[in-house]
Structure formats: structure tokens, C-alpha cells
Amino acid sequence: MFKFDFPVFDADNHLYETADAFTRHLPERHRNLFRFVEIKGRKKLVVRDTITEFIPNPTFDVVARPGAHMAFYSGDNPDGKTLRELTGKPIRPLAAFREPAPRLALLDEQGIAKTLMFPTLASLIEERLRDDPYLTQVAIRAFNEWLYDEWKYDYEGRIFATPIVNPCVLDEGIAELDRVVERGARAVLMRPGPVGGLRGLRSPFLPDFDPFWARVRESGIVVALHASDSGFQEYVNTWEGSEGSEYVAFRPKTFPEVIDGGRVIHDTFASAVCHGMLTRFPEVKLLSVENGGSWVGPLLHDLDRAYKKMPQEFPEHPRDIFTRNVWVNPFWEDSTLGLVDLVGVDRVCFGSDYPHPEGLADPLSWREELGGLPEASTKKIMSDNLFDLMGLSPAA
Numbered sequence: 001m002f003k004f005d006f007p008v009f010d011a012d013n014h015l016y017e018t019a020d021a022f023t024r025h026l027p028e029r030h031r032n033l034f035r036f037v038e039i040k041g042r043k044k045l046v047v048r049d050t051i052t053e054f055i056p057n058p059t060f061d062v063v064a065r066p067g068a069h070m071a072f073y074s075g076d077n078p079d080g081k082t083l084r085e086l087t088g089k090p091i092r093p094l095a096a097f098r099e100p101a102p103r104l105a106l107l108d109e110q111g112i113a114k115t116l117m118f119p120t121l122a123s124l125i126e127e128r129l130r131d132d133p134y135l136t137q138v139a140i141r142a143f144n145e146w147l148y149d150e151w152k153y154d155y156e157g158r159i160f161a162t163p164i165v166n167p168c169v170l171d172e173g174i175a176e177l178d179r180v181v182e183r184g185a186r187a188v189l190m191r192p193g194p195v196g197g198l199r200g201l202r203s204p205f206l207p208d209f210d211p212f213w214a215r216v217r218e219s220g221i222v223v224a225l226h227a228s229d230s231g232f233q234e235y236v237n238t239w240e241g242s243e244g245s246e247y248v249a250f251r252p253k254t255f256p257e258v259i260d261g262g263r264v265i266h267d268t269f270a271s272a273v274c275h276g277m278l279t280r281f282p283e284v285k286l287l288s289v290e291n292g293g294s295w296v297g298p299l300l301h302d303l304d305r306a307y308k309k310m311p312q313e314f315p316e317h318p319r320d321i322f323t324r325n326v327w328v329n330p331f332w333e334d335s336t337l338g339l340v341d342l343v344g345v346d347r348v349c350f351g352s353d354y355p356h357p358e359g360l361a362d363p364l365s366w367r368e369e370l371g372g373l374p375e376a377s378t379k380k381i382m383s384d385n386l387f388d389l390m391g392l393s394p395a396a
Contacts, residue, residue, distance in 0.1 A: 002364035006379050007113030007394045009386040010363060011329045012226075012289050012351030015151065015161070016060040016097045017121045019043075025145035030138055045121075047128045053248045054124040054229060062090035063097070066354055067361025074333045083251070087357060097355055100155040107158065110354075110363050113383075114392070116187055116224065117151060117161040118289070119143075120356070123191070123228035126166060127247075130196030130231070133168035140164045141176055153185035157396060162189040162224055167204055167212040168196050174215050186390055187222040192268040192291065193230035201231075205277035213281045220283075222389055227290040230264045232256070262295025269299060269326060273318045274306070278325045285389060286326050290353055293330030293339040300342060323347060327389055332359070332366050336381070337373060349389070350382040 022034040036043045036059070037051070044051050045058040057063070064087045071077055072086055096102040107115065122143055129136045144163040147153070151161040163180040165188045167173035180188060194201040204212075216223060233247035236256050265288055272278050272286065303318035323343050329351035330336050340348055350366055353359025360366060370378055387394050 002362070002367050003111055004364070004367075004379075004382065006383045007387075008111060008350070008364065008382050009390075010112050010115040010352050010354070011224075011287065011349040011386055012353050012359070013103075013115040013117050013159075014120050014353065014356055014359075015103075015117055016063060016093050017119060017146075018098065018150070019059050021119075021121065021146045021150075022125070022139065022143055024149070025142040027138065027142075030135070033135070033139060045124075047124070050128070052124060052128065053246060055121055055249055057090075058121055060093055060097075060120075063093050063355070064357035065091055065361070066357065067359060068357035070358075070361065073331070073358050083357075094355075098150075100151050100159050103159060104156060112363060113394075114158045114160070114386075116289070116351075116386075117159050118189060118224075118226050119147070119162075119164075122164060123226075125164070126191050126196070127229040127231050130201065133196050133198060134172070136166060136196060137169050137172040137176065140166055141179075144176065144180060148180075148183055153180060153183055157392075160186045160390070162187050162226070164189045164191075165223075166190065166195055167209045170209065170212060174212050177212065177215055177219070177221075181219045181221055185221065186392075187224050187287070189226055190223050191228040191230055192225045192265050192288075193228075193232075203271040203275055205272045205275040207276070207280075210277070210280060213277055213284060217281045217283045220285075220391065222285050222287055224287045224289050225265065225268060225291070227265070232264050262292055262298075265291035266295040266299045266302075269322065270302065272325075273303060273321050276315075278321045279315050282321075282324065284325060287329065287349065287389065288326065289329045289351055290331070291329075293328050293334045293336070293348075296328060296339060296342055327385065332369050334369075336369055337371055340373070340377070340381075345377045345380050346385060348381050349386045 026033060033048060035046050037046055043059050068087045069083060072083060096106040125139050126136055129139055147161055147163055153161050153163060163185055165173060165177050195204045229247050233245060237243055237245050278284060300319055307314055307318055327347050327349050328339060329349045330339050352363030352366055354363045
């Protein structure tokens, strides 16, 4: 196990929700919005009246071993094994996967000082309710209440759970942002992609949403754009003729694997720059988590090309906007050194995705992916950058 002489800050840890995570705080009139049903001896989650397969085992009674899919995601799968075959025998979730006090003890064992803590199942909420923005807000608030019950938003100054925010209903989105900030949230989770509305989908970075971003700026909170079910499956369905087909985690297919390549996060940040939010609010801090880093080069190329064609449309160079406002957590299997060359070492953050199977079994083994990077740069990526972004002192 790796050891460091500086406090490591992990940008990407995960919890596994309890069965009542979505329902404990739902208003009575929405009590059937989420519920479990049993099918052939297995519990499945129903959202409104539709069974979702988004997570094969939504109760997390058993889970895949941390790091079980490392061979797949590193491209080391010469025998062509499926994810199920690579997963092997599932395990019972540790208490540390569901509770903050045991998680602190585990962080000590792993040599991690602080971490951002993201949910797992909650990323299904917004896509499955995108046609009803008011119901989306009800579900988000109920989940955030559960998250505060179980984890708080700042646990012992070391675990920073990330409540969800969504400005699809502007006043409600601002109210929820204010609520979680008042309760101590230091980072919030926003789904990459457009937000739902009564008139369809649109970018959250359009001027209509400026009051929300004004509050983000005033609070100084970090907005983490963590990989989610962002609706990309709908685009895939138009190619595959599978209308209504649902995105299911851990069931990769060749076509989406080839065409995605960071499409959603690329377009999300293109909107944040081109629709002007990051110029109107240059103090806003956006952190890309678990979206990889391979999309950054194509995005910067596309922004450069657009600027050369129509510089009059940009009040400042779009590359400068990106490198001022955006921090990136690459996949462990990415070329981190290439990303450093693109955006600078100050904008790259370590994240292990523990305890998910596609993450690292030993979080600090991420150091192996940094090759010959100088120790000072390693310290920035695995410690200083996230401390600075979060406004925290390594000595605390």
C-alpha cells in the first residue's frame, strides 16, 4: 500500500444508499413515487410506474468487490470476459460503505485524509423524472434530507457528502441550494447535461438560470459535475432502434462505448463556456468527477476553432475560461500526464471511485498512473489542488 508524507484528498468516493434513501422524507402525497417490488425473488426499484434496471441490485444487499472491473476499464481483457465474469463472487457491503463513522476508520487504513462522498443509486433520479421538474425537486429534496440524516454534509471535517442541486424549477433550485449550504455543504452534485422543464430540455447555463449561479458564486460552494445517467441512452436509441430502452450501469455495449468518449461532459462544459455562464460568473468553481479526461483535448480544440472563426462572439478566450473555472478528475486509466500538459497541474485532481468495481481496489495505487511526474506535481494532484478548491487547510 502506498504511503505519502502529505494529506491525500480523494475527489471521488461513493456510498451505497439504504433502501429508504428515496422514500424516508417523501411527502405523503408522493409516497408511491419510489417503491420496491419483488420479481423472481429479487427486489427491483419502481419509479412512478416503471421498473428500472439502472442498478441490477438497487438494495445493495450484495455489491461487487472494489476494483473488480479494473482489467476491463484498463483494456486488459484479452479473453473477452463479460463484466459479470470479471466481477466474480459479490460481497456483503462493509459498514463503511453505508455509514460515516466506519468510513472514517477505513479512510485512516487507506491513508486518505479527506474525501468527497457521492451517492450511487441517486444518479437515476433526474433522468427518470425529467418530464416533471416539480416532481424532480420533490425527489431531490427528499434524498438530500436522507443524506443529511445518514452522513451529514460535512462529517468531522473529513467526509464531504454531496447533496444534489438542479435549477429546473429556478426558485426551488435556489431554495434547495441555500438549504444545503446552511447545513454545511461544501460541495454539491449536479448532473452533467441539460435540465428538464415543462417545455423540454435546455442548458442550465443559459441566462435564465443566472439567479441560481449568482447564489453559487455568493456561497463559494464547489459544483461537482459527476458522471450520471444524463440521457445519452436516448441518442443511442435513435441509432439502435430501441425506443424507450433504458441505460443500465455495468452492461456496456460496443456502440455506446465507441461513440460516447465523453460526449455529455464535453457538451456540458461547451455550454458553460459558449452560453456565457462562466464569463458572467467567473468565480464559479466547477469540478468534473468520474467523467475521465480524454474529452478535454477535443473540447479545447473545438473551443479554439470556434474562437478563430468568430472571436467577436467571445468576451474572452474560451480556453482561458476553461482553465480558470474548471478542475478535472481523470479516470485512473487515463493519460493523466497528457491532461496535465493540456490544462496545467493545478487543475487536475485525484479521485479513486472507491468502492465501485470500476475504481481502484487500493485508492492510493493511483500514484502508479502518474509515471515520472515530479513529487511536487504529485502532491498538487493528490492533495493541494482539492484543498485549495474546497477552501480547506491541509493542516486542519
